[in-house]
Amino acid sequence: MMLHIPSVLTAEQVAHCRTVMERASWTDGRVTSGYQSAQVKKNLQLPDDGPAARELGDLVLSGLERSAMFISAALPQRVFPPLFNRYEPGMTFGSHVDSAIRPVTGTPLRVRTDVSATLFLSEPDSYDGGELVVEDTYGSHSVKLPAGDLIIYPASSLHHVTPVTRGVRLASFFWVQSMVRDVSRRAMLFDMDTAITQLNQEVPKSPALVMLTGVYHNLLRQWAEP
Numbered sequence: 636m637m638l639h640i641p642s643v644l645t646a647e648q649v650a651h652c653r654t655v656m657e658r659a660s661w662t663d664g665r666v667t668s669g670y671q672s673a674q675v676k677k678n679l680q681l682p683d684d685g686p687a688a689r690e691l692g693d694l695v696l697s698g699l700e701r702s703a704m705f706i707s708a709a710l711p712q713r714v715f716p717p718l719f720n721r722y723e724p725g726m727t728f729g730s731h732v733d734s735a736i737r738p739v740t741g742t743p744l745r746v747r748t749d750v751s752a753t754l755f756l757s758e759p760d761s762y763d764g765g766e767l768v769v770e771d772t773y774g775s776h777s778v779k780l781p782a783g784d785l786i787i788y789p790a791s792s793l794h795h796v797t798p799v800t801r802g803v804r805l806a807s808f809f810w811v812q813s814m815v816r817d818v819s820r821r822a823m824l825f826d827m828d829t830a831i832t833q834l835n836q837e838v839p840k841s842p843a844l845v846m847l848t849g850v851y852h853n854l855l856r857q858w859a860e861p
């Protein structure tokens with residue numbers, strides 16, 4: 636399930652991110668890659684333990700906490716501290732799958748990557764190329780979103796970022812360990828939650844709504860991992 640989640644950050648927050656990123660120093664993006672992806676990755680990243688990544692990471696996490704759609708779709712158990720990257724002309728990230736388990740720097744924690752996420756921080760008309768392309772059983776999906784918008788997709792998917800040919804593409808990326816590991820179960824719960832929210836507006840007094848809400852929670856109780 637790929638899902639576009641609009642306005643995770645406000646325009647002011649995006650502007651603040653870009654200001655901090657303009658002043659920050661960048662390192663080679665291969666520092667966080669596994670062996671296969673390091674061979675196809677050519678971009679820059681903020682050091683994950685540096686003050687810029689920490690400050691902006693907290694800003695992204697607070698945006699996620701406010702997003703009902705993100706919480707309903709990802710059912711987050713643990714979110715990897717957001718990382719930040721930069722693609723200048725000629726930079727790209729070839730086809731790869733994200734590592735399944737990611738240790739969190741400076742902690743004993745590890746995150747199982749069930750969901751991959753990219754939060755766009757540059758306006759789409761400020762750069763050419765730099766599309767995120769995700770492959771699934773329905774084909775290839777090319778994604779380039781307004782600044783402040785988020786795309787989430789199953790971390791098991793092959794994906795790549797096409798070469799940037801003009802301008803600079805700034806983004807945040809991270810992973811979510813979900814309470815519900817199985818992607819098809821997560822998708823069903825998201826559909827059911829979306830339908831319940833809609834019914835709450837259309838027929839708020841219906842007793843069937845109480846029953847349906849009960850079924851949602853009972854399914855979540857069965858499927859959620861502690």
Ligand code: NI
Nearest residue numbers: 731732733794
């Ligand atoms: Ni990736």
